[in-house]
Amino acid sequence: MDFDLTPEQHKRYTETLTAVRESLPGRSPAAPAEHFGRDDWRTAARLGLTGLCLPAEFGGQDLGALDTALALEAFGRGCTDTGLVFGVAAHLLACAVAVRDFAGADVRGPLLTGLAGGDIIAANAMTEDDAGSDVGRLATTAVPDGDGFVLDGVKSFSSNAPLADLVVTYAVTDPGARFLGVSAFAIPMDLPGIAVSPPLHKMGLHGCPAGRITFTGVRVPARYLLGTPGQGGRVFQHSMGWERACLFALYLGVMTEQLERCVGHARQRRQFGHAIGDFQAVSHRIAGMRQRLESARLLLHRACWLMDNDRDHLAEASMSKVAVSEAAVANALDAIGIFGGAGYLRDTGVEQQLRDAVPSAIFSGTNEIHRGIIAREAGL
Structure with a gap:
């Protein structure tokens, strides 16, 4: 091994x-x-x-x-x-x-x-006001019309939307088929009838603009359908498989840089005649940060390795997603504690890491949803 x-x-x-x-x-x-x-x-x-x-x-x-x-x-x-x-x-x-x-x-x-x-x-547009984790409650519809579809509905939270040229979205094409009646589309944003809100005011991840997308009688040529009608659930789960396995690696990078900064600060900052890293309260925080980071990294790499080798990776991707997101929040809190008052100031960038980490427990499926997947895959 x-x-x-x-x-x-x-x-x-x-x-x-x-x-x-x-x-x-x-x-x-x-x-x-x-x-x-x-x-x-x-x-x-x-x-x-x-x-x-x-x-x-x-x-x-x-x-x-x-x-x-x-x-x-x-x-x-x-x-x-x-x-x-x-x-x-x-x-x-x-x-x-x-x-x-x-x-x-x-x-x-x-x-x-x-x-x-x-x-x-x-931009990806799945989430609606009444359809977050419960994607079976989509209200957006795509009615077949000649050689295409007519889309109507509102997507409530779409990252990149205010700047996007293309939206991958999901709509109900067969209301009687429930989850099997959802279809996926890759739609140019310049089609008539598409409106995007100004950027939403979020807690963090300010660098990525997110907005609401409204479809009003949008005529979408059939060539922009992804897969076949009713295959939207499969398209969504496939792309989410990649997102859950790979996207959270960005937080491993953030935590690596964060840990290096904390170690450097703990060596240089002196109190009571000693570098603060000499105090167990600080050194044990750094030890915990490293342990969470390395544990999360191993889980994420294993999930990706399984995916690359065409092995079942559903539970492993969920475990890595939960581990990385919870480590990102916990490590950001510890970083603020190590930097003290300076960590609470925006100029240091330390507090921003916490605000950027919090949504990681929500997007790509909430951690509660993923714990349910992990338990189910364990045989519960």
Whole structure:
């Protein structure tokens, strides 16, 4: 059993980390209005981050789940704008993966080329006011109409939406079939009848703008259907499989950088004639932070390895998602404690890490949903 990365993986990780640190924002946005722009997105695309697991023939890197996760970990470690990292990861895993594996031949190539190259920013739109974890309660409808569909409904929380060129969304095409009556679409945002709200005011992840999307009589050509009618549930679960296994690697990167800062601060900050790291109350906090980080990393890498080897990974992805998100929140709280009053100031960026970590327990399925999956897969 070999737990080490290959030389090629070490090299790619180091090169990605160096490129991100040299090229991308060195600050964390303090307000929704300060979200990333097209220039930052194009820079991420130039570094290959918007097409990590997309086919090389369309400008991607053809990476598997583990290598995609490692690149996102380096991205999260090197870029202090965690919202930008999250926006790219959501674009890639929740949207581009769905296009890669389910789009029809006539649109697949052009869409993947734009998604990988940074010319197309994608937003995922599943959640509605009354359909969060219960995706069987979707109210958005897509009524067949000639050679296409007419969409009506409102999606309540869509990351990247205010800047998006493409939305991957889900709507009911057969009300009597329940979950099997949901279909998936990859829709250009310039179709008539689509309206997007201004960026929502969130607790954290300010770098990634999120908004409400309203579909009013939107006529969608059939070529933008993903898979076949009624296959939306499968499309969603497939893309969420990639998101749950890979996206949370960005928080491993954040926690790695965070731990290094805490260790450095504990060595330099002196109280009562000693470096604060000499005090057990501080050193044990750092020990706990490292233990949570490394445990979460092992779980995430195992989930990605299983995925790459076509093995069942449902429970493992859920376990890694819960472990990473809870570690991110706990470590951020410990970081604030280690930095003390300075950690509560926005200028240090320490308190922002906590606000960016909190939603990780909610998106991609709440941790309560994932605990249910873990228990079910254990045989309960």
